[in-house]
Amino acid sequence: MELPQRPKEDRFVKPGAFRQLCEQISRYPGVAEIPVLFVYAFDPRTRLGPFFIHDRILIPGAARAVPAALYAAGFRKIRVVLQSWNPRVRPSRALLDGDPIELLLVSSMQIHSAEAYRLIEDAWELGDSRPLILAGGPKAIYQPWDFYGLGPDGSRGADVVVCGEEYVLLELLDRILQDRLPGEPLRKAFQRVRARGLLEDIPGLVYRAEDRPGPPESLIYTGPQRLLQDLDELPLPIASLGLFEPPHNNRELSSRPLSPDKFGKYAKILTILSTRGCHFRCHYCPIPAYNQFSFRTRSPESLVEEITHVKTLTGINTFFGADDNFFNDRELVERIFQTMAQAKVGGQPFRDAIFFSTEATVYDVHKNQDLIPLAREAGLRALWIGVEDLTGTLVKKGQGPERTRTVFSLLRKAGIAPMAMIIHHDGQPLWSWKGLYGLLNQVNFLRRVGALTCQITLLTPSVGSKSYEKLFEEGKVLESVGGKPIEEYQYDGNHCVATASSSPIIRQLNMILGYVWFYNPVNLLTALGQVDTFWKSRLECQLLGMAGIGQSLYRMRNWLGRLMFGKIERHQSAPRPRFPLLSPESLLGVPSLAPAVGH
Structure with missing residues (x-):
């Protein structure tokens, strides 16, 4: 719930x-x-997946x-x-x-x-x-x-x-x-x-x-x-830059933490908070309820101050906005971009000095498409876009193929890399002869309209979302595969742990084939001939994507074997709390905001 x-x-x-x-x-x-x-x-x-190196270089x-x-x-x-x-x-x-x-x-x-x-x-x-x-x-x-x-x-x-x-x-x-x-x-x-x-x-x-x-x-x-x-009341997370343990394989702590000037040797991307909340209420997403259906913000000046301090202290110039939907509020996003576009660090404007990326939806970027040139002046270099499903069958968020094509074209024209995110779900075939319903059809479309990367996830039960219990109660969630219980790490969107299909291996292989359709030697060679602003980035994404697919197949080999040949057992009801949650008032018989939750 x-x-x-x-x-x-x-x-x-x-x-x-x-x-x-x-x-x-x-x-x-x-x-x-x-x-x-x-x-x-x-x-x-x-x-796993094409972004397998990011846990080593991105600071959450x-x-x-x-x-x-x-x-x-x-x-x-x-x-x-x-x-x-x-x-x-x-x-x-x-x-x-x-x-x-x-x-x-x-x-x-x-x-x-x-x-x-x-x-x-x-x-x-x-x-x-x-x-x-x-x-x-x-x-x-x-x-x-x-x-x-x-x-x-x-x-x-x-x-x-x-x-x-x-x-x-x-x-x-x-x-x-x-x-x-x-x-x-x-x-x-x-x-x-x-x-x-x-x-x-x-x-x-x-x-x-x-x-x-x-x-x-x-x-x-x-x-x-x-x-x-x-969110301006939160302290700027500058002091924490001098508190990190240096990378090592020891059991004990080092005598000293990394100094800020050495931090950038290991950390290449910092997440940065600018907003919290989203006006969409997708059935598979817990974010709106977590934020109690509010949209919270910080001032553009505070955001610029943090970026400037981090770049000056560490040399790190790449920032990922941990936003649920950055373009959610037009007035705010315009003020942020205006302030960033006017800012400088090390004598350089943000446009040239930083690499800022964040997340948004097709609908909201399309609605505010006139802000795209300003966004590039502010230092926006890449935008992770929740396309989800081009046909709107899984969820309708105003995406659609033509709107997506327009947004991606405008982003590329401004020098901002479109980074697509889609979800493979039950009912979606690997390929469709007509339209864009098939997974490979959508992957191919996104590559042709200019996506530099494509993240494909499998629809997975997300705790706190509206559809969480329903997936369990409908018998879609796997309990064990080949005699081995499903573990929590497998709820990562990379493992097929929820499907109505009697052959979950098909969904799993579809996702892998979707990645292969996007990241492959043919597309790498094609990218060699596409000499434009994104030439180097496109090659890097293809190479990392292929490497990610290769290491993922190796890491998942036992899982794929069990999924193909092992016995599949499914949950018949949603898991309950291991221990009842009782409010302090309920112990005294007084009503409370904290409802008692049983096994």
Whole structure:
């Protein structure tokens, strides 16, 4: 189901509250000396498709935003670990300036959750000396119960799951630090605060009522988070650039983090936040409900300031806007492009100094097509466009072939690379003799109208979306293949885990053939003769795409074999929470925003 919503009058944090909270936390004694380890989980089994190298060179937003919020709140002993860079680092072996970790934060998407569980279990190896463990990220927001019941007897797990953004995390830490005694371990202060019921009025938390051996009988859920409406209140994630662990294969942390001037040696692309929310309500997407059907923004000046600082400090000039639909609000996007077009860094205008890319829909770009030349002046070099399905059979978002052709043509004319994203779904054939319904027909069309890349995903159950339960209840979601249960990393859009077809291997092979139709030696040779603005980029995309297909086939060989010859078993109902979620009020018989959820 979609996430529950707060009442409209109580949906947002009060203006100015975020910065006030940071100032308040920074005044607590000893905050700057608390050793903090933030780990962004990554499962290498998801390294598939034509963009397989990006996990090594792209820095996700949470890995900068959360440490930046902690830094703004006065924490100084922070180390950021990317598992894609440091796959063997263990919290139980981590020391900062010779001190063991006192606060462990693990952020994870659903597809990387196996690694997140492993990190949490490892921290428990420290026994009573273990750190306070907080879990966050998309997995935590939608399925917080999965961070409990870990270990041989189910006793292990996170102390608190933060089902929200930075403000929720800081509210939690503020409440703990208010009650913390001088020199007292953070986890001990947390246990006392929890026992006194002092966490129950902080929306966006899930935690055990008390620590007992074995798995919990139930979990306390304090209700949906309040959102930060003005994204300008967030601190610029500049300080976090000097907190990252250098890439290595050791279990322990290095003595020093990467300095900002060395950061660009490993990181090539930074995600950057400019907006949150989307006005479309696609049945397979959880984003509108997560944002409580709001559209949140930051000022163009703040965006320019962040880009300028990052480029100056690190030399990194490539930024990916982590937007759900950048062209959602015309007035805002026009102001952003105008401000960026007038900005300079290192004496150069943004047009020449930076490479900015983001996501949008065909409909919204077409509606605002007059802004495309201005977008290029602002430094926009590539636009990832959610075409989804050219015929509108899967979802109608105003795309259509002619509108797509027009948008791609205008983008190319302005020097902006169109990057297509489509979804292969049930009912869509590999090829159709007429029209554009076939997958290969659409791939061929997109290449001919100028797409430099094409991302093909399989329609997959997305937790928090409107269609999530329906796919399970209709018996479309695979439970096991060849006697092996489906794992969470396989919900990545690259594995066929949901289809009504009696032969899921056909859907899987269709996706692979779609990629081969776009990335192949013939198209590479054709690209050699297309001498234009995108000549070099087009060749690079073809080469990386072919390499990605090759390594994906190798990595998926066992999966393909089981899918072709193994027994297929399917879910008959949607998975329920592993442990019931109870609101603090419900324990007293009082109605609450946090509905009780059973098994």
